[in-house]
Amino acid sequence: MIPAEIQRIVHAGVPLAEQWGIEVLQAEAGTALCRLPERPDLLRPGGTISGPALMGLADVAMWAALLGVHEGRDESLTSQLAITFLRRPAPGAVLAEARIVKRGGRLIYGEVWLRAEGETEPAAHVTTQWVAVTPPRR
Template identity: 55%
Template structure:
């Protein structure tokens, strides 16, 4: 049996697979096959007028957080693709840092469903609620590690 991936390994896979994640400084704070938490640090390049993190950055972080769950549950060999993302902006996140907590709702079969809550890092107040569906892809022949 292969040992679970470390947080650093999941983060490295995300940074390779989505180079913007590395450029933005995205960090994996926790990850399991059920839930993952990612952090987007304060970055002036990602702010919109009003001194708050922009929608595209928030959506990118949410997508990466869901992928972290899938990577943790597949020994880093996930080839799933985002099929749909529904985003509700409830309140501004502020300038960051922000966190995205992704939770797997349905992971069996070809269709995958998840929920992501985005909030300023040091608060429980949800700023953005995301639901997402993914289509499971065929895993590659070798490990991603």
């Protein structure tokens, strides 16, 4: 699937991702790259992007990675998400690089690196665990 198709699925499944303008730039083979554009309504005092916005971006990016593996069909659920804030991201858009680290039975473990667009140093590191859900038969 092409990133635009996965983005359409993400926006339909998580309407907040569409409201925030999250873009799926890449999604394939258990990895994804997503972009959250600069948005004044997602800033916290001090002019930096809020923690909840970064966590939401990370969660969406991991789902995009899963959708890339399963040809756009994935109903897995986040069961755990932990974030370590490493530094304040520079003003502007934020990128999320997600990858599936391990699949075992029903559990999926992944990580996401967040950084300001145009920067190389990470702003945050996320570890996340998902539970695979078998879609109902149609």
